[in-house]
Amino acid sequence: xxxxxxxxxxxxxxxxxxxxxxxxxxxxxxxxxxxxxxxxxxxxxxxxxxxxxxxxxxxxxxxxxxxxxxxxxxxxxxxxxxxxxxxxxxxxxxxxxxxxxxxxxxxxxxx
Amino acid sequence: xxxxxxxxxxxxxxxxxxxxxxxxxxxxxxxxxxxxxxxxxxxxxxxxxxxxxxxxxxxxxxxxxxxxxxxxxxxxxxxxxxxxxxxxxxxxxxxxxxxxxxxxxxxxxxxx
Numbered sequence: 001x002x003x004x005x006x007x008x009x010x011x012x013x014x015x016x017x018x019x020x021x022x023x024x025x026x027x028x029x030x031x032x033x034x035x036x037x038x039x040x041x042x043x044x045x046x047x048x049x050x051x052x053x054x055x056x057x058x059x060x061x062x063x064x065x066x067x068x069x070x071x072x073x074x075x076x077x078x079x080x081x082x083x084x085x086x087x088x089x090x091x092x093x094x095x096x097x098x099x100x101x102x103x104x105x106x107x108x109x110x111x
Numbered sequence: 112x113x114x115x116x117x118x119x120x121x122x123x124x125x126x127x128x129x130x131x132x133x134x135x136x137x138x139x140x141x142x143x144x145x146x147x148x149x150x151x152x153x154x155x156x157x158x159x160x161x162x163x164x165x166x167x168x169x170x171x172x173x174x175x176x177x178x179x180x181x182x183x184x185x186x187x188x189x190x191x192x193x194x195x196x197x198x199x200x201x202x203x204x205x206x207x208x209x210x211x212x213x214x215x216x217x218x219x220x221x222x223x
Contacts, residue, residue, distance in 0.1 A: 004154075006154075035213075040120070040215060040216075041215060042201065042213040042214055042215040042216055043155075043201070043213040044213075045211070088152075090154055090155065092155075098143070099143075099145065099157060099160055100211070101157065102147075102154035102155040102156070103154050104153055104154045105152070105153065105154050107152065
């Protein structure tokens with residue numbers, strides 16, 4: 001089945017710790033995206049990547065980092081510099097800038 | 112600059128009655144418009160999209176939306192609500208890669 005997978009479903013972060021969220025797609029899409037979702041605020045773009053080895057900051061990139069070494073994978077690292085990381089994180093992919101298809105999400109909680 | 116406004120944060124309907132979720136947008140260009148649905152703790156699922164073809168767009172699960180350029184609206188409707196429709200709905204406007212704006216969402220409650 002084609003689709004987008006995110007892991008883990010839940011992730012716990014200790015203060016000062018970096019954590020990495022996984023996103024994999026087998027849709028052969030060139031573009032991939034990371035969003036943060038907070039209650040009542042819709043989705044906000046963290047980073048996006050149009051092609052392998054290239055990525056751009058979105059609206060709220062501070063405290064986050066990404067890599068795009070393979071077309072299928074776009075991991076997101078939440079660094080210790082992100083002071084309010086508790087949120088639901090959604091990964092998406094698309095052909096060029098067209099319709100985005102979303103993964104099931106990862107909920108990040110702070111211990 | 113583009114923007115999208117979902118006019119109701121919560122909508123409550125009885126099962127079997129019509130659903131109307133309202134969305135207004137602004138855009139400098141001819142945007143693509145989308146509606147997504149999100150069930151609790153799940154990802155977003157595409158309901159339908161408008162890309163300058165027919166102004167009445169049919170989607171999955173009996174939903175449809177009408178693009179009205181003069182009113183800059185893209186309201187989502189369904190003739191008869193089902194309990195499984197209870198979820199949060201997002202209106203989205205897109206002009207390309209970084210120019211994607213999500214509305215703040217409308218939570219639909221369906222009363223048995």
